[in-house]
Amino acid sequence: MHDPDPNQGVSQRGNQAAFAEQPAHSGVGELPTPKERFNLRSLMRGDLGFIPVLLTLALITVYFQITTTGVFLQARNLSNLTQQIVVISILSTAAVLVLLLGEIDLSLAAVAQTCAAIMAVLSVYQNWNPWFAILAGLLAGAVIGLMNGFFIAVLRVPSFIVTLAGSIGYAGLLLLVLGRQTTLVVRDPTIRSLAPTYLNPILSWGIPLLLVALYAAGIWFEQRRRTQAGLTTKKPSHLALQIGLVSAIAVVTVLLFQSYQGVPQSVLISLGVIVAFWLILKKTPFGRHLYAVGGNPEAARRAGINVVGMKLIVFVLASTLAALAGIMLTSRSTAVATQISATLLLNAIAAAVIGGVSLFGGRGSVWAVVLGALIIGSLDNGLDLLNQDQSVKAIVQGGVLLLAVTIDAVVRRANPVRSK
Amino acid sequence: MTQGSASVIESRAPEPQTVPRLQLRGIHKSFGGVQALQNVDFEVYSGEVVGLVGDNGAGKSTLIKVMSGAYIPDEGEILIDNQPVTIASPQDSTRLGIETVYQDLALCDNLDVVANLWLGREAYRDVIPGVLRVLDETEMERRTTEVLKTLDVRIPSVRQPVAALSGGQRQCIAVAKTILRQPKVVLLDEPTAALGVAQTRQVLNLIRRLREQGLAVVVISHNLHDVFEVTDRVIVMRLGQRSTTFNTRTTNPEQVVAAITGAEYRNVSTSDAEEL
Ligand SMILES: Nc1ncnc2c1ncn2[C@@H]1O[C@H](COP(=O)(O)OP(=O)(O)O)[C@@H](O)[C@H]1O
Ligand SMILES: [Mg+2]
Numbered sequence: 206m207h208d209p210d211p212n213q214g215v216s217q218r219g220n221q222a223a224f225a226e227q228p229a230h231s232g233v234g235e236l237p238t239p240k241e242r243f244n245l246r247s248l249m250r251g252d253l254g255f256i257p258v259l260l261t262l263a264l265i266t267v268y269f270q271i272t273t274t275g276v277f278l279q280a281r282n283l284s285n286l287t288q289q290i291v292v293i294s295i296l297s298t299a300a301v302l303v304l305l306l307g308e309i310d311l312s313l314a315a316v317a318q319t320c321a322a323i324m325a326v327l328s329v330y331q332n333w334n335p336w337f338a339i340l341a342g343l344l345a346g347a348v349i350g351l352m353n354g355f356f357i358a359v360l361r362v363p364s365f366i367v368t369l370a371g372s373i374g375y376a377g378l379l380l381l382v383l384g385r386q387t388t389l390v391v392r393d394p395t396i397r398s399l400a401p402t403y404l405n406p407i408l409s410w411g412i413p414l415l416l417v418a419l420y421a422a423g424i425w426f427e428q429r430r431r432t433q434a435g436l437t438t439k440k441p442s443h444l445a446l447q448i449g450l451v452s453a454i455a456v457v458t459v460l461l462f463q464s465y466q467g468v469p470q471s472v473l474i475s476l477g478v479i480v481a482f483w484l485i486l487k488k489t490p491f492g493r494h495l496y497a498v499g500g501n502p503e504a505a506r507r508a509g510i511n512v513v514g515m516k517l518i519v520f521v522l523a524s525t526l527a528a529l530a531g532i533m534l535t536s537r538s539t540a541v542a543t544q545i546s547a548t549l550l551l552n553a554i555a556a557a558v559i560g561g562v563s564l565f566g567g568r569g570s571v572w573a574v575v576l577g578a579l580i581i582g583s584l585d586n587g588l589d590l591l592n593q594d595q596s597v598k599a600i601v602q603g604g605v606l607l608l609a610v611t612i613d614a615v616v617r618r619a620n621p622v623r624s625k
Numbered sequence: 626m627t628q629g630s631a632s633v634i635e636s637r638a639p640e641p642q643t644v645p646r647l648q649l650r651g652i653h654k655s656f657g658g659v660q661a662l663q664n665v666d667f668e669v670y671s672g673e674v675v676g677l678v679g680d681n682g683a684g685k686s687t688l689i690k691v692m693s694g695a696y697i698p699d700e701g702e703i704l705i706d707n708q709p710v711t712i713a714s715p716q717d718s719t720r721l722g723i724e725t726v727y728q729d730l731a732l733c734d735n736l737d738v739v740a741n742l743w744l745g746r747e748a749y750r751d752v753i754p755g756v757l758r759v760l761d762e763t764e765m766e767r768r769t770t771e772v773l774k775t776l777d778v779r780i781p782s783v784r785q786p787v788a789a790l791s792g793g794q795r796q797c798i799a800v801a802k803t804i805l806r807q808p809k810v811v812l813l814d815e816p817t818a819a820l821g822v823a824q825t826r827q828v829l830n831l832i833r834r835l836r837e838q839g840l841a842v843v844v845i846s847h848n849l850h851d852v853f854e855v856t857d858r859v860i861v862m863r864l865g866q867r868s869t870t871f872n873t874r875t876t877n878p879e880q881v882v883a884a885i886t887g888a889e890y891r892n893v894s895t896s897d898a899e900e901l
Contacts, residue, residue, distance in 0.1 A: 489760065507715075
């Protein structure tokens with residue numbers, strides 16, 4: 206899934222069709238081989254790149270729906286499933302930012318739990334106002350990110366090493382913060398209610414519908430500007446289909462949540478994070494420069510982009526998001542533990558890679574997180590429903606991750622000359 | 626020298642130009658014990674393509690790097706439109722209107738043509754003035770299409786990642802990228818190296834377009850065929866010095882090769898080449 210935004214996809218195809226009428230290729234005398242390679246690539250990497258992932262998700266759904274005799278797709282279970290993947294989704298968004306840069310952050314899970322512990326200690330032992338405690342947790346994340354970023358961007362130590370060392374160090378910090386306690390129960394009602402709250406029907410419908418309306422307005426506005434500028438535009442039928450599809454997904458999702466207890470606040474928060482970063486990556490110079498640095502750092506530097514600054518910002522953002530994930534985790538489980546979860550980090554990175562974010566930088570979209578987390582969450586949830594042992598779950602998840610990474614590597618190899 | 630370049634201007638430009646766009650005088654540059662450039666003069670006029678040729682290690686790249694601000698000369702002066710300037714960094718060079726197309730392409734494979742062309746100088750649109758600004762994709766795409774049309778660069782789609790383009794198309798995008806800054810001088814170090822025949826033609830065509838736009842163009846090339854196809858003058862570097870200048874229309878490859886290798890130098894220099 207390179208970019209599930211159908212908007213972008215249609216415009217690309219539209220352009221290609223328009224240019225194809227010019228004798229561009231014939232005049233140039235292009236060799237046929239690179240073109241064919243491009244077609245294979247574009248199918249895997251481009252607009253339709255997310256289709257295999259979507260099919261995989263469909264396959265998993267059908268399998269569990271049959272084997273659980275209909276329990277899997279019940280509103281109650283789907284509501285649970287989406288809440289189960291909130292933490293992974295936020296953490297995975299952090300992973301996407303770092304991966305796009307061509308770096309990796311192995312300390313995300315440790316940072317998440319350490320920052321959550323800082324919040325918990327401030328709330329429980331120091332009786333801080335819950336919002337200040339939460340803010341302190343997020344701030345701790347930002348500071349840790351700055352530290353990671355300093356070593357990686359300024360001192361140019363490989364991110365793999367810095368964050369691996371970091372993950373060990375932050376795990377130690379976690380032990381230090383929690384003292385001799387192995388778990389610390391958070392009693393503050395505000396913190397505890399962050400995750401398990403459901404929105405009332407007005408907000409449940411209002412927020413998604415507002416977002417869809419803004420989306421439609423944005424598309425219409427862009428279309429109008431393109432027409433005025435004399436650029437190729439999409440067919441109105443395409444636009445209608447695109448807006449219709451997004452609206453349908455929104456309506457069906459809300460209906461589903463409403464038929465259980467309503468839209469979970471935690472799901473809205475994680476979707477909000479994803480949408481926000483999608484907009485940042487797509488629409489702002491920061492996002493553009495992030496992709497540029499991931500694609501070719503030297504070219505980015507020559508274009509006047511502050512590569513060191515970009516890296517610092519990204520690691521700060523990633524660790525702050527990790528802190529948010531940790532806070533949501535604490536709210537859901539009502540406690541923090543000294544034991545760093547073994548699967549959290551891997552699942553976060555796996556969700557990104559399964560969704561099509563390249564480990565080699567510069568390729569992928571934050572929407573990868575949704576599909577990737579849904580696949581990982583479905584496997585987890587479905588195998589739980591089938592009362593499978595942790596051993597089976599681990600083997601299945603390992604296999605899926607390996608498959609995703611293999612596809613990434615093979616697609617990259619399909620065009621060795623030009624991929625960087 | 627003056628004689629040679631004057632005839633070039635006559636044949637190329639309607640009014641004779643006497644002031645070079647970019648001029649270097651008495652440039653010295655050494656790296657430790659190695660004298661890479663010794664008392665080198667150089668000049669390029671608006672609407673002119675100069676080919677810079679010479680054996681490996683002759684000092685071509687070093688000379689280009691002095692112009693692009695990558696190296697600071699030990700001695701000598703640089704003038705733009707007869708005004709002395711200081712080029713102490715690549716930023717200085719860019720600010721003075723000198724753009725360099727690097728040998729290793731400075732493109733991001735994962736970004737589309739529009740994004741690459743505008744990288745680092747994106748067009749913005751205010752959503753909330755003073756608070757929130759976003760990329761103006763429409764404006765960038767419009768101007769990209771315009772520029773590529775002016776330069777007669779043909780690609781399937783400006784929204785295609787540059788990874789999907791051919792080597793020649795990529796080189797053209799790299800050149801077009803410099804044009805967006807509306808430079809006075811464009812420096813190209815081996816722009817056709819590693820390109821096929823058709824792709825080379827594409828790039829040479831683009832270089833002619835640059836000349837038509839009134840730019841001063843300097844091309845380093847090892848391929849004399851390309852040099853003869855596209856340049857107005859050929860400047861030969863030898864052992865860190867400028868050895869000979871040819872008017873492309875009145876010379877032939879054998880004479881240039883002789884000047885490059887230093888063989889039978891005296892014999893040739895009597896006809897078209899002038900000694901410096
Ligand atoms: N950065 C450098 N450090 C040391 N020597 C250099 C450097 N750059 C160029 N030289 C030397 O200067 C001479 C000219 O090199 P160069 O300008 O690259 O030649 P050309 O591009 O004509 O092949 C060579 O002897 C080369 O070894
Ligand atoms: Mg060289």
